Amino acid sequence: MKPKKIAFLGLMLTLALVLGYVERLIPFNIGIAGVKIGLANIIVLLLLKHYGLGAAITVNVLRIVIVNLLFGGVVSLAFSLLGGVLSTLAMYFMLKLKTFGEVGVSAVGGVVHNLGQTLAAALLLGTPSVLRLLPYLMLFGELSGILCGIVAKTLTRYLNKIMNEE
Amino acid sequence: MFKKSDVILIVSIFLVCVSLAVFLFAKGGANKVRVTVNGTEYATYNIYKESEHTIKTENGTNTLVIENGVAYFKNSDCPDKTCQNMGKIIKVGESIVCLPHRVVAEVVE
Numbered sequence: 001m002k003p004k005k006i007a008f009l010g011l012m013l014t015l016a017l018v019l020g021y022v023e024r025l026i027p028f029n030i031g032i033a034g035v036k037i038g039l040a041n042i043i044v045l046l047l048l049k050h051y052g053l054g055a056a057i058t059v060n061v062l063r064i065v066i067v068n069l070l071f072g073g074v075v076s077l078a079f080s081l082l083g084g085v086l087s088t089l090a091m092y093f094m095l096k097l098k099t100f101g102e103v104g105v106s107a108v109g110g111v112v113h114n115l116g117q118t119l120a121a122a123l124l125l126g127t128p129s130v131l132r133l134l135p136y137l138m139l140f141g142e143l144s145g146i147l148c149g150i151v152a153k154t155l156t157r158y159l160n161k162i163m164n165e166e
Numbered sequence: 167m168f169k170k171s172d173v174i175l176i177v178s179i180f181l182v183c184v185s186l187a188v189f190l191f192a193k194g195g196a197n198k199v200r201v202t203v204n205g206t207e208y209a210t211y212n213i214y215k216e217s218e219h220t221i222k223t224e225n226g227t228n229t230l231v232i233e234n235g236v237a238y239f240k241n242s243d244c245p246d247k248t249c250q251n252m253g254k255i256i257k258v259g260e261s262i263v264c265l266p267h268r269v270v271a272e273v274v275e
Contacts, residue, residue: 101167103167103172135187136187142176153167
């Protein structure tokens with residue numbers, strides 16, 4: 001791995017962490033506990049597109065571990081990891097199809113993220129009634145995914161110069 | 167910004183979510199209140215029928231009130247009165263627990 005790539009990935013990890021923190025400052029509530037916009041998804045999408053699955057998963061897993069060590073706990077770590085890894089894989093396969101643009105890929109990522117977390121919650125807590133929230137959570141995941149996709153696409157224009165200098 | 171395939175994808179996910187929501191909603195939400203004493207079922211009441219029930223257990227007595235799809239404990243002769251302060255239950259899965267009497271009221275489908 002080139003030093004420049006290492007430095008860039010480190011920078012992206014920091015950015016993802018800061019985005020997660022900024023997100024906590026936005027007063028935002030749709031009535032279901034723990035629902036977030038998932039701005040860090042922007043970084044994961046950019047990395048997937050330019051550095052592939054390995055870099056994206058590594059940065060995302062590191063981000064989730066660090067965030068949960070700082071603010072969360074072991075249980076929320078398990079939930080976040082499942083959602084994070086699943087959505088990264090889903091976005092990877094969507095990108096591989098080459099049929100969809102950033103926005104579509106990101107929307108699927110958001111849906112899969114919430115799907116994974118809800119299933120994990122139902123399994124871990126043993127309460128299938130959580131599944132009742134699934135349609136709303138999926139819809140919200142889609143909306144936040146679209147938002148992140150638009151931001152990622154806009155950013156690509158500016159980041160292309162840095163990332164293609166490899 | 168949006169590819170045509172993106173729009174199709176987004177709209178179809180949206181439709182899946184909406185139909186899932188409609189399906190779950192049509193399946194019916196809360197309509198019964200189940201009372202269990204010491205882990206065994208004591209009684210099940212219709213949550214839309216206004217009623218008042220006295221639940222007698224070997225540890226004490228609770229009064230459960232059901233009105234307009236809402237259930238709550240109006241009275242309990244236990245010392246801590248936690249169940250009275252736990253408020254009203256409406257949604258499936260919500261419950262009120264009276265620990266001293268081992269009485270649990272929960273909303274079920």
